[in-house]
Amino acid sequence: MSDTEDDPVVASYDVFLTDSDVSRYVFQYLDRHVDLPYNDRNNQCPISLKMKQNTGLVEVEVPISTRSNYDVNKGMRYGEAVKKSRSARDGGSYGMSGGFTAGSGAVGTGGRMKTETNGDVEVLDNKRVVDSNALMRTQALAGRVKPAEEGDPIYMLGTFKDKNLHLSPISSVIQFHPQLHHLDALDEMPKAKGTRGKKDDDDRPAPETEARAIDMKVKAAEDGETQHNAGNLEILKQMQEEKWRTYGWIDAETEDAWYTYESFMLHPEDGEPQALESNLDSEEYLDKMSAPRIDPARPDLTGWAMKENRRRQREAQAGSGNQ
Structure with a gap:
């Protein structure tokens, strides 16, 4: 008995390659269980996606469920800090994406999302009535597009349709981590220490400080380290100066998402497909x-x-x- 009889061919597919000029990204949420995706069914469909094309920074804004495992006191405290922060008004981010300054934005408390509110207040599970706008209701997840290098593996997405296998090249795999913008916003607020005991006449809001870029000076023992640090500073500067581009988010189970899937994940059937020819014998x-x-x-x-x-x-x- 031959080896082919021991391992028979059970199926055969024609392979098609889709348009390689289309950007396709795979998002990985490292702290999120696979059974709990960020979608409308779980009431956590992302509100928006922001991207800096040149430096590769990506941020996704997702709703926070205030109905379970939510500390109302901290939610109001962080929500108020984010609401008052300079970064929230400028519409950017803290941390690496903002060049480690507060002048280019943070997570906002607003946005389009499903909420169960009664007018301008919200009744939580513990029957406590709070101002809906005062709660921290969103969180930012951030990642970065890794620049392609020679020798990197090429990943593809495979889609079966009838007896055809459609392969679509992936531009990059982005791993997302939760961002602590609310802590940065809280740290940005003026300290209340030493304000007690003042007269009501002197109880004025503290003047806001201007957002300024951090001037970092690095001393290195070797020339190689100096060049490396200078390169890092240049990257941070580019991150801070580049403007965000904001995109809408379409839930995977909507009709628009299926239309996009068929447009960019399947090879068009019109016309005779061009056969691939190998450059290697x-x-x-x-x-x-x-x-x-x-x-x-x-x-x-x-x-x-x-x-x-x-x-x-x-x-x-x-x-x-x-x-």
Whole structure:
């Protein structure tokens, strides 16, 4: 019995490649269980997505459920801090995406999301009535597009339709981590220490300080470290100066999402598809996939030299056969 009879072919598919010029990203939420995706069914459909194309920064704003496992006191405290922060008014972010300054934005408390409110107040599970706008209701998740380098693996998304397999190349895999913008906003607020005991006449709001970029000076012992640190500072500067581009979010189960899926994940059926042609012959393919081959007759010849020696031998044999 042959090996093919032990392992028969059970299915055969034609493979199609979709448009490679379309940007496709795979989002990975490292602290989120696979059974709890951020979608409308779980009442946590992301509100928006922000991206800085040149530096590769990406932020997704997701709603926070205030109905379970939610500390109302801290929610009001952080929500008030975010609401009053300079970054929230400027519409950007703290941390690396803002160049470690507060001048380019944070998570907002507003946004379009489903809420169960009664007018301008909200009744929580503990029957406590609070101002809906005072609660921290969203959280930012951030990641970065890793620039492609030579030798990186090429990932593809596969879609089956009938007897066809459609492969779509992925631009990048982005891993998202929760951002603590609310803590940065709280730290930004003027300290209340020393304000007690003042007269009511002197009880004025503290003047807001201007947002300024941080001037970082780095001293390194070696020239290599100096160049590396200078490169990091230049990247931070580019992150801070680049403007966010905001995109809407379409839930995966909507009709628009399915339309986009069929448009960009399947090869168009109109016309005869162009057949792929390999640039490698069989021996070149083996050389790419395997370790360097060694000719037992000539151990000193490997790789290209071995192939050239075999080519000359074949030509010599063919010439002698024609005589």
